[in-house]
Amino acid sequence: MTTTVIRGTLVLPDRLLEKGQLVIRNGRIAAIEKARAAVPKGVEVLDAEGGYVAPGYIDLHVHGGDGADFMDGTADSVLTACRAHGRHGTTTIFPTTTTGTPEQIAAMLRACQEVQKSQSASDGARIGGVHFYGPYFAPDKVGCHSPDGQRSPDVEEYHQHFETGIIRIATCAAELPGAVEFYRFARKKKCLVTCGHSNSTWPEMEAGFKAGVRHVDHFWCAMSSVSSLKKRCGTPMQASMEEFVLAMPEMSTEVIADGYHLSSELLRFAYQMKGSARLCLVTDSSRAMDMPEGQYRFGPERDGPWFINDGQVGRTIDGSGALASSVAGMDQMVRVMAAATKAPLWDVIRMATLTPAERVGISKDVGSLEKGKRADVLILSKRLQVREVIVGGTAMPW
Ligand SMILES: [Zn+2]
């Protein structure tokens, strides 16, 4: 039985515990208490040295990092991206599909399954499941994804994908033919059901909601607005996905808080309107994370569309300045969100930990520093830089 004690300011779900200590035994959190001077012999003590002890981050929407995209479809790429995100504090990751051929998506699912089966602490972020994101996007909201890989829901296709059992989050644009059937199916499979890359109206969202939709991908990005619907539907002007999410307490959403996608006013507004229990921080980062400036492929290495990493964010190569994914890890999202909202630290961290865990239904096991949960723990500096990452009680080698 191995025991580790971590000392520092503990970030609990609803408060900070100064001079606290976290006791880890057999990979689980055994106790949360005030720090004591003496610990039993042979117990390893880690000290945050004036910094924080926080739960490991959980990323619901992420495409890759360190040169690898999950859609490359190889175990090598999956491991590279998981390790890269581990170094940024993510301990549970939901690899996210892009648009692509059915074969490319099937290869991605297989590669994630293969890695998930044999993951250890040295492999970085653990795969919590796959976010089945592309290919069922609206043709006019494909964004930086390959337009050739976009299509409407195909029952035969998605039944096969879901058969793998690894899909835990399922996205589809609400206005596509077959969307409601897809949502019902995904709900039956106990997924977090979400609408994204969509130009849908309020009634289309309402139909989706009845079929199980409870989340919308990257708020304000590749989704409908009053003005985008004016182009689609004319007048009178229509309520959009934005109004639907803000009006419905059951709906959650996510923000890419890298500092380049959304201004700090928008981040603060999202936090004020939805609250920390309905807003998740996601990276939506591409393979260009932790890579030099230059051109990269979004999605599959073989034929994904090119984009530019300008050192801050991904942009499309057409010169329009349109965004094409982030190039930052969850640690940056947390720092930017903390600065933008001035919210209490536990509430900011909640949006990167407990809230995503609750939305996908894994909060019994991970998402907060609570007795009995898996010891996925971060040691953070005062400025929220990641100093150490502990996955299931074992320190991740850098
Ligand atoms: Zn997207």
Ligand SMILES: [Zn+2]
């Ligand atoms: Zn994305």
